[in-house]
Amino acid sequence: MNHLMEAVSVLLDPDAWSGPSGFGARMLEHLWYTGLALLISAALALPVGLLVGHTGRWRALAVISSGMVRALPTLGVITLAALFVGIGLTAPMIAFVVLAIPSILAGAYAGVESVNPATKDAATAQGMSGWQVLLRVEIPLGLPLIIGGLRNATLQVVATATLAAYVGAGGLGRQLFLGLRTQDYPLMLAASLAVILLAIVLDALFELSQRLLRRRMGVV
Amino acid sequence: MKRMSAAAAGLTVLALSACGGGDPLETDDDGAEDTAAENGGALTVGSQQYYSNTVLAEIYAQVLEQEGYEIQREYEIGQREVYIPELESGAIDVFPEYTGNLLDYFDPENEPGDAEEVHAALGEALPEGLEALDYAEATDQDSYVVTEEFAQEHDLQTVGDLAEVEQDLRIAANSEFETRPYGIEGLAETYGVELELVPVEDSGGPLTLGALLDGEVEVANIYSADPAIEDNDLVILEDTESLVLPQNVVPIVSDNVDEAAREALLQVQAVLDQQQLLDINSHSQTTQDSPGDVAQWWLEEQGMLD
Numbered sequence: 001m002n003h004l005m006e007a008v009s010v011l012l013d014p015d016a017w018s019g020p021s022g023f024g025a026r027m028l029e030h031l032w033y034t035g036l037a038l039l040i041s042a043a044l045a046l047p048v049g050l051l052v053g054h055t056g057r058w059r060a061l062a063v064i065s066s067g068m069v070r071a072l073p074t075l076g077v078i079t080l081a082a083l084f085v086g087i088g089l090t091a092p093m094i095a096f097v098v099l100a101i102p103s104i105l106a107g108a109y110a111g112v113e114s115v116n117p118a119t120k121d122a123a124t125a126q127g128m129s130g131w132q133v134l135l136r137v138e139i140p141l142g143l144p145l146i147i148g149g150l151r152n153a154t155l156q157v158v159a160t161a162t163l164a165a166y167v168g169a170g171g172l173g174r175q176l177f178l179g180l181r182t183q184d185y186p187l188m189l190a191a192s193l194a195v196i197l198l199a200i201v202l203d204a205l206f207e208l209s210q211r212l213l214r215r216r217m218g219v220v
Numbered sequence: 221m222k223r224m225s226a227a228a229a230g231l232t233v234l235a236l237s238a239c240g241g242g243d244p245l246e247t248d249d250d251g252a253e254d255t256a257a258e259n260g261g262a263l264t265v266g267s268q269q270y271y272s273n274t275v276l277a278e279i280y281a282q283v284l285e286q287e288g289y290e291i292q293r294e295y296e297i298g299q300r301e302v303y304i305p306e307l308e309s310g311a312i313d314v315f316p317e318y319t320g321n322l323l324d325y326f327d328p329e330n331e332p333g334d335a336e337e338v339h340a341a342l343g344e345a346l347p348e349g350l351e352a353l354d355y356a357e358a359t360d361q362d363s364y365v366v367t368e369e370f371a372q373e374h375d376l377q378t379v380g381d382l383a384e385v386e387q388d389l390r391i392a393a394n395s396e397f398e399t400r401p402y403g404i405e406g407l408a409e410t411y412g413v414e415l416e417l418v419p420v421e422d423s424g425g426p427l428t429l430g431a432l433l434d435g436e437v438e439v440a441n442i443y444s445a446d447p448a449i450e451d452n453d454l455v456i457l458e459d460t461e462s463l464v465l466p467q468n469v470v471p472i473v474s475d476n477v478d479e480a481a482r483e484a485l486l487q488v489q490a491v492l493d494q495q496q497l498l499d500i501n502s503h504s505q506t507t508q509d510s511p512g513d514v515a516q517w518w519l520e521e522q523g524m525l526d
Contacts, residue, residue: 079427087392087420087431165395166421168431174395177421181396 006186007193016190021174023194029170030198033089034158037096041153045101046146049108053142054134062109066102074099074160078167087168092161099160100153107149111142140217144210151206158199162191172198263477264292266303266312271511272360272445272501276316278515279500280471280485284314286525287484295511300325308347313474314485319355320465322472332401335359335466346472353471353482356489358497360445361467362402362424364391364457370438371455378458382413382439392431393441395419402464410461415439444494447502469497491522 010016017024052062074095082091115138123137139146165173172191179188263284267277274295281291294312297303304325306312319338323330326345333341339355346352364379371377374385382389397403397417407413420428424442432440433452442449444456444467469492471485496518504514519525 079422082427083430086434086436087418087427088436165419167427168392168418168420168436174419177419178395178398181394181421182399 003185003189007189010186010190011193023172023175023190026170026172026174027194027198030158030161030172030195033093033096033161033164033169033171034154034198034202037093037100037157037161038150038154040093041097041100042104042150044097045104046108049105049146049149050112050134050139052105053109053112054130054138056113059109062105066105069098070102072098075163075166078163082167089164089169091167092164092169095163096157096160100157103152103156104149107146107152108142111145111149112138113142114145115141143213143217147206147210147213151203151210154202154206155199158202159195162195261288262290262292263313263481264294264311265314266293266297266306267295267316267511268303269296269298271504272497273316274511275500275504275514275518276469277314278511279488279519280314280316282512282515282519283484283488283524284481287480289481307350307472307474310349310474310476313476314481315472317352317470317472318360318467319352319470320361320467322352322470324465332462332465334462335468338466339468339470342470349475351473353473353485354489355468355470356492356497358445358469358492358494359467360443360469360497362441362464363444363449364459365432365440365442365449365454366438366457367432368453368455371457376455376457378460379407379413379463380411380460382407382415382457383411385438387438389413389415389439390418390437391415391439391441392418392420392428392437394421394423397441406463410463445497445501447498447505450498450502487524491524 011023016022019025048062052058077095077098078092081094085091085094112134119141120133120137123133128136161171162173162176164171165177172195175191175194176188179185179191265277265281265284267274277293277295281293285291294303294306297306300322303312303315307315319335319342323338323342323345326347327341330338330341330345332338335355339352342352364382366376374381376382376385391397391404393403395417397419398405400406404415404417407415418431418437420431422428424440424446426448428440428442429448429452431437432442432454439457440454442454448454449456469489471489473482473485477485500514500518503509503517504511507514509517516525
Protein backbone atom coordinates (compact mmCIF):
# COMPACT_ATOMS: atom_id res chain seq x y z
CA MET A 1 0.00 0.00 0.00
CA ASN A 2 2.91 2.27 0.82
CA HIS A 3 4.41 1.74 -2.63
CA LEU A 4 1.09 2.62 -4.18
CA MET A 5 0.88 5.93 -2.31
CA GLU A 6 4.46 6.74 -3.29
CA ALA A 7 3.73 5.80 -6.89
CA VAL A 8 0.76 8.14 -6.95
CA SER A 9 2.85 10.94 -5.51
CA VAL A 10 5.47 10.29 -8.23
CA LEU A 11 2.74 10.71 -10.83
CA LEU A 12 1.42 13.87 -9.16
CA ASP A 13 4.86 15.50 -9.19
CA PRO A 14 4.95 17.91 -12.15
CA ASP A 15 8.77 17.52 -12.41
CA ALA A 16 8.36 13.83 -13.21
CA TRP A 17 6.31 14.74 -16.28
CA SER A 18 8.61 17.31 -17.87
CA GLY A 19 11.80 16.92 -19.88
CA PRO A 20 12.75 14.58 -22.69
CA SER A 21 12.74 11.55 -20.37
CA GLY A 22 9.77 12.60 -18.23
CA PHE A 23 6.44 10.80 -18.08
CA GLY A 24 4.89 13.25 -20.57
CA ALA A 25 7.40 12.58 -23.34
CA ARG A 26 7.48 8.86 -22.63
CA MET A 27 3.70 8.67 -22.73
CA LEU A 28 3.64 10.34 -26.14
CA GLU A 29 6.27 7.87 -27.37
CA HIS A 30 4.21 5.06 -25.96
CA LEU A 31 1.11 6.33 -27.78
CA TRP A 32 3.09 6.76 -30.98
CA TYR A 33 4.40 3.19 -30.85
CA THR A 34 0.89 1.89 -30.20
CA GLY A 35 -0.59 3.92 -33.04
CA LEU A 36 2.13 2.95 -35.50
CA ALA A 37 1.86 -0.75 -34.64
CA LEU A 38 -1.91 -0.62 -35.11
CA LEU A 39 -1.63 1.21 -38.41
CA ILE A 40 0.81 -1.34 -39.82
CA SER A 41 -1.06 -4.36 -38.54
CA ALA A 42 -4.44 -2.99 -39.69
CA ALA A 43 -2.99 -2.37 -43.15
CA LEU A 44 -1.88 -6.00 -43.26
CA ALA A 45 -4.70 -7.78 -41.45
CA LEU A 46 -7.85 -5.86 -42.44
CA PRO A 47 -7.74 -6.60 -46.21
CA VAL A 48 -6.92 -10.25 -45.57
CA GLY A 49 -9.62 -10.58 -42.92
CA LEU A 50 -12.26 -8.93 -45.09
CA LEU A 51 -11.32 -11.12 -48.02
CA VAL A 52 -11.50 -14.27 -45.91
CA GLY A 53 -14.88 -13.21 -44.51
CA HIS A 54 -16.27 -12.26 -47.91
CA THR A 55 -15.14 -15.30 -49.89
CA GLY A 56 -15.22 -17.83 -47.08
CA ARG A 57 -11.98 -19.25 -48.48
CA TRP A 58 -8.84 -19.93 -46.42
CA ARG A 59 -10.90 -19.50 -43.30
CA ALA A 60 -9.37 -22.50 -41.51
CA LEU A 61 -5.90 -21.29 -42.45
CA ALA A 62 -6.60 -17.80 -41.05
CA VAL A 63 -8.02 -19.21 -37.81
CA ILE A 64 -5.19 -21.67 -37.23
CA SER A 65 -2.31 -19.42 -38.19
CA SER A 66 -3.55 -16.46 -36.14
CA GLY A 67 -4.12 -18.81 -33.22
CA MET A 68 -0.56 -20.02 -33.48
CA VAL A 69 0.82 -16.50 -33.73
CA ARG A 70 -1.10 -15.55 -30.60
CA ALA A 71 0.92 -18.12 -28.65
CA LEU A 72 4.27 -16.45 -29.43
CA PRO A 73 5.83 -14.79 -26.37
CA THR A 74 6.38 -11.14 -27.28
CA LEU A 75 9.65 -10.72 -25.40
CA GLY A 76 11.04 -13.69 -27.29
CA VAL A 77 9.98 -12.20 -30.63
CA ILE A 78 11.59 -8.87 -29.71
CA THR A 79 14.88 -10.47 -28.68
CA LEU A 80 15.01 -12.68 -31.74
CA ALA A 81 14.16 -9.81 -34.08
CA ALA A 82 16.69 -7.52 -32.39
CA LEU A 83 19.43 -10.07 -32.94
CA PHE A 84 18.78 -9.68 -36.67
CA VAL A 85 17.84 -6.02 -37.09
CA GLY A 86 19.74 -4.55 -34.12
CA ILE A 87 18.47 -2.46 -31.24
CA GLY A 88 15.98 0.37 -31.67
CA LEU A 89 12.31 0.54 -32.61
CA THR A 90 12.25 -1.94 -35.52
CA ALA A 91 12.45 -5.14 -33.49
CA PRO A 92 9.72 -4.22 -30.97
CA MET A 93 7.55 -2.89 -33.81
CA ILE A 94 7.74 -6.27 -35.55
CA ALA A 95 6.69 -7.96 -32.31
CA PHE A 96 3.80 -5.53 -31.72
CA VAL A 97 2.50 -6.05 -35.25
CA VAL A 98 2.68 -9.81 -34.75
CA LEU A 99 0.79 -9.31 -31.50
CA ALA A 100 -1.92 -7.11 -33.03
CA ILE A 101 -2.61 -9.01 -36.26
CA PRO A 102 -4.64 -11.97 -34.87
CA SER A 103 -7.23 -9.78 -33.13
CA ILE A 104 -7.67 -7.49 -36.12
CA LEU A 105 -7.84 -10.41 -38.52
CA ALA A 106 -10.42 -12.23 -36.40
CA GLY A 107 -12.49 -9.07 -36.00
CA ALA A 108 -12.49 -8.48 -39.74
CA TYR A 109 -13.60 -11.91 -40.90
CA ALA A 110 -16.02 -12.37 -38.03
CA GLY A 111 -17.52 -8.96 -38.79
CA VAL A 112 -18.15 -9.80 -42.44
CA GLU A 113 -19.47 -13.26 -41.54
CA SER A 114 -21.87 -11.80 -38.98
CA VAL A 115 -23.91 -10.11 -41.68
CA ASN A 116 -27.20 -11.90 -42.29
CA PRO A 117 -26.85 -14.07 -45.44
CA ALA A 118 -30.33 -12.99 -46.52
CA THR A 119 -29.17 -9.38 -46.56
CA LYS A 120 -26.19 -10.27 -48.73
CA ASP A 121 -28.43 -12.26 -51.07
CA ALA A 122 -30.80 -9.32 -51.32
CA ALA A 123 -27.90 -7.01 -52.20
CA THR A 124 -26.70 -9.41 -54.88
CA ALA A 125 -30.25 -9.81 -56.20
CA GLN A 126 -30.44 -6.04 -56.62
CA GLY A 127 -27.53 -6.29 -59.03
CA MET A 128 -24.62 -5.36 -56.70
CA SER A 129 -21.20 -6.71 -57.67
CA GLY A 130 -19.08 -8.61 -55.19
CA TRP A 131 -17.09 -5.45 -54.39
CA GLN A 132 -20.24 -3.45 -53.86
CA VAL A 133 -21.63 -6.07 -51.49
CA LEU A 134 -18.40 -5.95 -49.52
CA LEU A 135 -18.07 -2.17 -49.40
CA ARG A 136 -21.73 -1.17 -49.02
CA VAL A 137 -23.22 -4.06 -47.09
CA GLU A 138 -20.73 -6.30 -45.34
CA ILE A 139 -18.25 -3.73 -44.04
CA PRO A 140 -20.84 -1.23 -42.74
CA LEU A 141 -22.90 -3.94 -41.08
CA GLY A 142 -19.86 -5.78 -39.74
CA LEU A 143 -18.22 -2.57 -38.48
CA PRO A 144 -18.97 -3.09 -34.77
CA LEU A 145 -17.06 -6.39 -34.80
CA ILE A 146 -14.29 -5.04 -37.03
CA ILE A 147 -13.76 -2.14 -34.62
CA GLY A 148 -13.97 -4.63 -31.75
CA GLY A 149 -10.95 -6.41 -33.22
CA LEU A 150 -9.04 -3.14 -33.43
CA ARG A 151 -10.05 -2.40 -29.86
CA ASN A 152 -8.64 -5.71 -28.60
CA ALA A 153 -5.44 -5.21 -30.55
CA THR A 154 -5.03 -1.70 -29.15
CA LEU A 155 -5.34 -2.91 -25.58
CA GLN A 156 -2.80 -5.67 -26.15
CA VAL A 157 -0.29 -3.40 -27.83
CA VAL A 158 -0.58 -0.51 -25.39
CA ALA A 159 0.01 -2.90 -22.50
CA THR A 160 2.94 -4.60 -24.21
CA ALA A 161 4.64 -1.50 -25.65
CA THR A 162 6.64 -1.22 -22.41
CA LEU A 163 8.88 -3.93 -23.87
CA ALA A 164 10.18 -1.49 -26.51
CA ALA A 165 12.52 -0.18 -23.81
CA TYR A 166 14.10 -3.63 -23.52
CA VAL A 167 16.05 -2.99 -26.70
CA GLY A 168 16.89 0.68 -26.46
CA ALA A 169 13.68 2.32 -27.68
CA GLY A 170 11.58 4.65 -25.49
CA GLY A 171 8.05 4.60 -24.14
CA LEU A 172 6.83 4.13 -20.59
CA GLY A 173 8.91 0.96 -20.37
CA ARG A 174 11.93 3.18 -19.70
CA GLN A 175 10.62 4.20 -16.28
CA LEU A 176 9.39 0.68 -15.66
CA PHE A 177 12.75 -0.97 -16.33
CA LEU A 178 14.65 1.74 -14.45
CA GLY A 179 12.45 1.12 -11.43
CA LEU A 180 12.88 -2.62 -11.75
CA ARG A 181 16.66 -2.50 -12.06
CA THR A 182 17.25 -0.07 -9.22
CA GLN A 183 14.62 -1.54 -6.87
CA ASP A 184 12.74 1.76 -7.14
CA TYR A 185 9.35 0.08 -6.92
CA PRO A 186 7.28 3.26 -6.58
CA LEU A 187 8.70 4.42 -9.95
CA MET A 188 7.96 1.04 -11.48
CA LEU A 189 4.43 1.13 -10.15
CA ALA A 190 3.97 4.71 -11.35
CA ALA A 191 4.95 3.67 -14.87
CA SER A 192 2.52 0.75 -14.69
CA LEU A 193 -0.26 3.08 -13.55
CA ALA A 194 0.51 5.41 -16.45
CA VAL A 195 0.17 2.48 -18.87
CA ILE A 196 -3.12 1.47 -17.25
CA LEU A 197 -4.35 5.04 -17.52
CA LEU A 198 -3.47 5.12 -21.20
CA ALA A 199 -5.19 1.79 -21.80
CA ILE A 200 -8.37 2.95 -20.06
CA VAL A 201 -8.49 6.19 -22.05
CA LEU A 202 -7.95 4.37 -25.37
CA ASP A 203 -10.55 1.76 -24.49
CA ALA A 204 -13.05 4.46 -23.53
CA LEU A 205 -12.50 6.13 -26.91
CA PHE A 206 -13.25 2.86 -28.67
CA GLU A 207 -16.35 2.33 -26.52
CA LEU A 208 -17.53 5.80 -27.42
CA SER A 209 -16.98 5.30 -31.15
CA GLN A 210 -18.72 1.94 -31.09
CA ARG A 211 -21.72 3.48 -29.33
CA LEU A 212 -21.94 6.36 -31.78
CA LEU A 213 -21.74 3.86 -34.61
CA ARG A 214 -24.51 1.70 -33.22
CA ARG A 215 -26.70 4.75 -32.78
CA ARG A 216 -26.07 5.87 -36.38
CA MET A 217 -26.90 2.41 -37.64
CA GLY A 218 -30.09 2.41 -35.66
CA VAL A 219 -29.07 -0.56 -33.59
CA VAL A 220 -29.56 0.03 -29.88
CA MET B 221 -21.38 -24.05 -2.05
CA LYS B 222 -20.24 -23.19 1.44
CA ARG B 223 -18.97 -26.71 1.99
CA MET B 224 -17.10 -26.58 -1.29
CA SER B 225 -15.16 -23.44 -0.37
CA ALA B 226 -14.41 -24.82 3.08
CA ALA B 227 -12.97 -27.91 1.46
CA ALA B 228 -10.96 -25.75 -0.92
CA ALA B 229 -9.60 -23.74 1.99
CA GLY B 230 -8.66 -26.94 3.75
CA LEU B 231 -6.79 -28.15 0.69
CA THR B 232 -4.94 -24.86 0.44
CA VAL B 233 -3.85 -25.10 4.05
CA LEU B 234 -2.69 -28.66 3.45
CA ALA B 235 -0.75 -27.64 0.37
CA LEU B 236 0.86 -24.73 2.20
CA SER B 237 1.93 -26.80 5.16
CA ALA B 238 3.32 -29.42 2.80
CA CYS B 239 5.44 -26.72 1.19
CA GLY B 240 6.70 -25.54 4.57
CA GLY B 241 7.72 -29.02 5.61
CA GLY B 242 9.43 -29.63 2.31
CA ASP B 243 11.97 -26.81 2.61
CA PRO B 244 15.20 -28.55 1.66
CA LEU B 245 17.38 -25.94 3.34
CA GLU B 246 15.69 -26.51 6.66
CA THR B 247 16.58 -30.20 6.84
CA ASP B 248 20.07 -29.72 5.46
CA ASP B 249 20.70 -27.21 8.18
CA ASP B 250 20.43 -29.77 10.97
CA GLY B 251 22.25 -32.50 9.11
CA ALA B 252 25.14 -30.30 8.03
CA GLU B 253 25.62 -28.72 11.41
CA ASP B 254 25.62 -31.94 13.37
CA THR B 255 28.06 -33.86 11.25
CA ALA B 256 30.30 -30.89 10.62
CA ALA B 257 30.55 -30.21 14.33
CA GLU B 258 31.30 -33.83 15.11
CA ASN B 259 33.75 -34.93 12.47
CA GLY B 260 34.10 -32.00 10.06
CA GLY B 261 32.81 -34.26 7.31
CA ALA B 262 29.78 -32.62 5.71
CA LEU B 263 29.51 -29.18 4.16
CA THR B 264 26.86 -27.45 2.06
CA VAL B 265 27.91 -25.41 -0.99
CA GLY B 266 25.52 -22.89 -2.51
CA SER B 267 25.48 -20.85 -5.72
CA GLN B 268 23.66 -17.96 -7.37
CA GLN B 269 21.33 -18.35 -10.31
CA TYR B 270 24.12 -17.58 -12.77
CA TYR B 271 25.92 -20.28 -14.71
CA SER B 272 29.42 -18.95 -14.04
CA ASN B 273 28.77 -18.77 -10.30
CA THR B 274 27.45 -22.32 -10.23
CA VAL B 275 30.57 -23.59 -11.98
CA LEU B 276 32.69 -21.82 -9.34
CA ALA B 277 30.58 -23.42 -6.60
CA GLU B 278 31.04 -26.78 -8.26
CA ILE B 279 34.82 -26.26 -8.39
CA TYR B 280 34.83 -25.56 -4.65
CA ALA B 281 32.58 -28.57 -4.08
CA GLN B 282 34.77 -30.98 -6.03
CA VAL B 283 37.96 -29.75 -4.38
CA LEU B 284 36.38 -30.27 -0.99
CA GLU B 285 35.09 -33.70 -1.97
CA GLN B 286 38.59 -34.66 -2.94
CA GLU B 287 39.68 -33.72 0.58
CA GLY B 288 37.16 -36.20 1.91
CA TYR B 289 34.31 -33.86 2.78
CA GLU B 290 30.77 -34.90 2.09
CA ILE B 291 29.17 -32.14 0.05
CA GLN B 292 25.53 -31.09 -0.14
CA ARG B 293 24.72 -28.86 -3.11
CA GLU B 294 22.20 -26.01 -2.93
CA TYR B 295 22.61 -24.35 -6.32
CA GLU B 296 20.83 -21.68 -8.32
CA ILE B 297 19.46 -19.66 -5.41
CA GLY B 298 18.18 -16.43 -6.96
CA GLN B 299 18.69 -13.47 -4.66
CA ARG B 300 21.10 -12.46 -1.90
CA GLU B 301 18.05 -11.66 0.22
CA VAL B 302 17.32 -15.40 0.12
CA TYR B 303 20.67 -17.08 0.47
CA ILE B 304 22.49 -14.73 2.86
CA PRO B 305 20.18 -15.66 5.75
CA GLU B 306 20.89 -19.32 4.91
CA LEU B 307 24.62 -18.61 5.18
CA GLU B 308 24.11 -16.74 8.44
CA SER B 309 22.10 -19.57 9.94
CA GLY B 310 24.74 -22.14 8.91
CA ALA B 311 22.46 -23.93 6.43
CA ILE B 312 25.00 -23.15 3.71
CA ASP B 313 28.73 -23.26 4.51
CA VAL B 314 30.51 -22.24 1.31
CA PHE B 315 29.34 -19.73 -1.29
CA PRO B 316 31.28 -18.20 -4.19
CA GLU B 317 30.70 -14.47 -4.05
CA TYR B 318 31.92 -11.20 -5.55
CA THR B 319 33.60 -8.75 -3.19
CA GLY B 320 31.98 -5.47 -4.26
CA ASN B 321 28.38 -6.64 -4.59
CA LEU B 322 28.50 -8.48 -1.30
CA LEU B 323 29.99 -5.43 0.41
CA ASP B 324 27.16 -3.36 -1.08
CA TYR B 325 24.69 -5.79 0.43
CA PHE B 326 26.07 -5.57 3.97
CA ASP B 327 27.21 -1.96 3.84
CA PRO B 328 25.38 0.08 1.19
CA GLU B 329 27.20 3.25 2.31
CA ASN B 330 30.69 1.85 1.64
CA GLU B 331 33.48 3.96 0.21
CA PRO B 332 34.63 2.80 -3.23
CA GLY B 333 38.18 1.48 -3.34
CA ASP B 334 40.49 -0.96 -5.07
CA ALA B 335 40.30 -4.74 -4.81
CA GLU B 336 42.37 -4.86 -1.62
CA GLU B 337 40.37 -2.15 0.15
CA VAL B 338 37.03 -3.61 -0.85
CA HIS B 339 38.08 -7.04 0.41
CA ALA B 340 39.22 -5.57 3.71
CA ALA B 341 35.98 -3.62 4.07
CA LEU B 342 34.01 -6.76 3.28
CA GLY B 343 35.85 -8.64 6.04
CA GLU B 344 34.68 -6.03 8.53
CA ALA B 345 31.15 -5.83 7.18
CA LEU B 346 30.46 -9.57 7.29
CA PRO B 347 28.37 -10.68 10.27
CA GLU B 348 29.64 -12.92 13.04
CA GLY B 349 30.22 -16.50 11.91
CA LEU B 350 30.99 -15.69 8.27
CA GLU B 351 34.38 -15.09 6.76
CA ALA B 352 35.64 -14.01 3.35
CA LEU B 353 38.69 -16.05 2.35
CA ASP B 354 41.38 -14.55 0.08
CA TYR B 355 39.99 -13.07 -3.10
CA ALA B 356 41.02 -14.40 -6.48
CA GLU B 357 42.54 -12.21 -9.13
CA ALA B 358 39.56 -13.00 -11.36
CA THR B 359 36.75 -10.46 -11.35
CA ASP B 360 33.27 -10.47 -12.81
CA GLN B 361 32.35 -6.82 -12.85
CA ASP B 362 30.82 -4.10 -14.96
CA SER B 363 33.37 -2.91 -17.46
CA TYR B 364 33.43 -0.29 -20.18
CA VAL B 365 34.17 -2.02 -23.44
CA VAL B 366 34.92 -0.73 -26.96
CA THR B 367 35.78 -2.50 -30.19
CA GLU B 368 39.46 -2.95 -30.98
CA GLU B 369 39.01 -0.83 -34.09
CA PHE B 370 37.51 2.07 -32.16
CA ALA B 371 40.21 1.81 -29.48
CA GLN B 372 42.96 2.02 -32.09
CA GLU B 373 41.32 4.80 -34.04
CA HIS B 374 41.10 7.03 -30.96
CA ASP B 375 44.07 5.63 -29.06
CA LEU B 376 41.99 4.49 -26.10
CA GLN B 377 43.39 2.62 -23.10
CA THR B 378 41.64 4.03 -20.06
CA VAL B 379 38.10 5.23 -19.45
CA GLY B 380 39.49 8.75 -19.11
CA ASP B 381 40.73 8.62 -22.70
CA LEU B 382 37.10 8.74 -23.85
CA ALA B 383 37.01 12.41 -22.86
CA GLU B 384 39.38 13.17 -25.76
CA VAL B 385 37.15 11.58 -28.41
CA GLU B 386 35.69 14.29 -30.63
CA GLN B 387 32.24 12.83 -31.28
CA ASP B 388 29.03 12.10 -29.45
CA LEU B 389 29.38 8.81 -27.62
CA ARG B 390 26.63 6.37 -26.74
CA ILE B 391 26.83 3.48 -24.30
CA ALA B 392 24.63 0.38 -24.30
CA ALA B 393 23.86 -0.79 -20.76
CA ASN B 394 20.96 -1.72 -18.49
CA SER B 395 18.76 1.21 -17.57
CA GLU B 396 20.13 1.21 -14.01
CA PHE B 397 23.25 2.74 -15.58
CA GLU B 398 21.35 6.02 -15.50
CA THR B 399 21.45 6.24 -11.72
CA ARG B 400 24.23 3.93 -10.47
CA PRO B 401 27.43 5.60 -9.16
CA TYR B 402 29.45 3.92 -11.91
CA GLY B 403 26.92 4.96 -14.57
CA ILE B 404 26.76 7.99 -16.82
CA GLU B 405 26.72 10.47 -13.94
CA GLY B 406 29.74 8.91 -12.29
CA LEU B 407 31.58 8.86 -15.60
CA ALA B 408 30.89 12.56 -16.12
CA GLU B 409 31.94 13.51 -12.59
CA THR B 410 35.02 11.32 -12.26
CA TYR B 411 36.37 11.26 -15.79
CA GLY B 412 34.62 14.18 -17.47
CA VAL B 413 33.27 11.72 -20.03
CA GLU B 414 29.82 12.53 -21.40
CA LEU B 415 27.93 9.49 -22.66
CA GLU B 416 24.39 9.07 -23.88
CA LEU B 417 22.74 5.97 -22.44
CA VAL B 418 21.05 3.56 -24.83
CA PRO B 419 19.27 1.21 -22.44
CA VAL B 420 19.44 -2.42 -23.52
CA GLU B 421 18.09 -4.65 -20.79
CA ASP B 422 19.93 -7.91 -21.32
CA SER B 423 22.77 -7.22 -18.86
CA GLY B 424 25.60 -7.19 -21.35
CA GLY B 425 24.16 -10.13 -23.31
CA PRO B 426 23.92 -10.69 -27.06
CA LEU B 427 21.78 -7.60 -27.73
CA THR B 428 24.25 -5.30 -25.98
CA LEU B 429 27.11 -6.96 -27.80
CA GLY B 430 25.25 -6.69 -31.10
CA ALA B 431 24.63 -2.96 -30.60
CA LEU B 432 28.38 -2.44 -30.06
CA LEU B 433 29.45 -4.56 -33.03
CA ASP B 434 26.85 -2.94 -35.33
CA GLY B 435 28.15 0.49 -34.38
CA GLU B 436 24.82 1.56 -32.89
CA VAL B 437 26.80 2.48 -29.78
CA GLU B 438 30.50 3.18 -29.31
CA VAL B 439 30.80 1.84 -25.77
CA ALA B 440 29.09 -1.08 -24.03
CA ASN B 441 28.83 -2.26 -20.45
CA ILE B 442 29.76 -5.95 -20.49
CA TYR B 443 30.87 -8.07 -17.54
CA SER B 444 34.60 -8.60 -17.41
CA ALA B 445 34.29 -12.40 -17.25
CA ASP B 446 32.16 -12.60 -20.40
CA PRO B 447 33.90 -14.72 -23.06
CA ALA B 448 32.30 -12.47 -25.70
CA ILE B 449 35.00 -9.90 -24.89
CA GLU B 450 37.76 -12.21 -26.06
CA ASP B 451 35.77 -13.79 -28.87
CA ASN B 452 35.16 -10.39 -30.47
CA ASP B 453 38.53 -8.80 -29.69
CA LEU B 454 36.88 -6.17 -27.52
CA VAL B 455 38.99 -3.84 -25.42
CA ILE B 456 38.20 -3.26 -21.75
CA LEU B 457 38.99 0.35 -20.89
CA GLU B 458 40.98 0.55 -17.70
CA ASP B 459 39.07 2.09 -14.81
CA THR B 460 42.01 3.99 -13.31
CA GLU B 461 39.89 5.84 -10.74
CA SER B 462 38.13 2.69 -9.42
CA LEU B 463 34.71 3.99 -10.37
CA VAL B 464 33.41 0.45 -10.64
CA LEU B 465 33.46 -1.45 -7.38
CA PRO B 466 35.84 -4.43 -7.81
CA GLN B 467 34.08 -7.78 -7.96
CA ASN B 468 36.80 -10.30 -7.26
CA VAL B 469 35.71 -13.89 -6.80
CA VAL B 470 35.77 -14.74 -3.11
CA PRO B 471 34.51 -17.78 -1.17
CA ILE B 472 32.36 -16.91 1.83
CA VAL B 473 32.67 -19.61 4.48
CA SER B 474 30.90 -20.35 7.74
CA ASP B 475 32.43 -21.48 11.03
CA ASN B 476 31.69 -25.07 10.03
CA VAL B 477 34.47 -24.89 7.44
CA ASP B 478 37.64 -26.10 9.15
CA GLU B 479 41.28 -25.26 8.40
CA ALA B 480 41.87 -28.13 5.96
CA ALA B 481 38.80 -27.16 3.93
CA ARG B 482 39.91 -23.52 3.86
CA GLU B 483 43.34 -24.58 2.64
CA ALA B 484 41.73 -26.51 -0.21
CA LEU B 485 39.62 -23.52 -1.25
CA LEU B 486 42.63 -21.20 -1.11
CA GLN B 487 44.46 -23.41 -3.59
CA VAL B 488 41.68 -22.72 -6.08
CA GLN B 489 41.75 -19.01 -5.29
CA ALA B 490 45.49 -18.87 -5.94
CA VAL B 491 45.21 -20.04 -9.55
CA LEU B 492 41.91 -18.39 -10.47
CA ASP B 493 43.09 -15.39 -12.48
CA GLN B 494 41.07 -13.47 -15.06
CA GLN B 495 42.18 -15.68 -17.95
CA GLN B 496 41.17 -18.82 -16.03
CA LEU B 497 37.71 -17.44 -15.30
CA LEU B 498 37.30 -16.45 -18.94
CA ASP B 499 38.39 -19.97 -19.99
CA ILE B 500 35.89 -21.51 -17.60
CA ASN B 501 33.01 -19.36 -18.86
CA SER B 502 34.03 -19.83 -22.48
CA HIS B 503 34.22 -23.61 -22.07
CA SER B 504 30.86 -23.58 -20.32
CA GLN B 505 29.20 -21.59 -23.11
CA THR B 506 30.67 -23.46 -26.05
CA THR B 507 30.21 -27.00 -24.72
CA GLN B 508 26.97 -26.31 -22.78
CA ASP B 509 28.22 -28.97 -20.36
CA SER B 510 26.79 -29.20 -16.86
CA PRO B 511 28.55 -27.13 -14.17
CA GLY B 512 29.86 -30.38 -12.68
CA ASP B 513 31.51 -31.38 -15.96
CA VAL B 514 32.97 -27.93 -16.55
CA ALA B 515 34.37 -27.81 -13.02
CA GLN B 516 35.88 -31.25 -13.42
CA TRP B 517 37.40 -30.31 -16.79
CA TRP B 518 39.02 -27.20 -15.32
CA LEU B 519 40.30 -28.90 -12.18
CA GLU B 520 41.86 -31.65 -14.30
CA GLU B 521 43.47 -29.02 -16.53
CA GLN B 522 44.98 -27.49 -13.40
CA GLY B 523 46.13 -30.90 -12.17
CA MET B 524 44.08 -30.37 -9.04
CA LEU B 525 42.12 -33.62 -9.28
CA ASP B 526 43.73 -37.00 -8.82
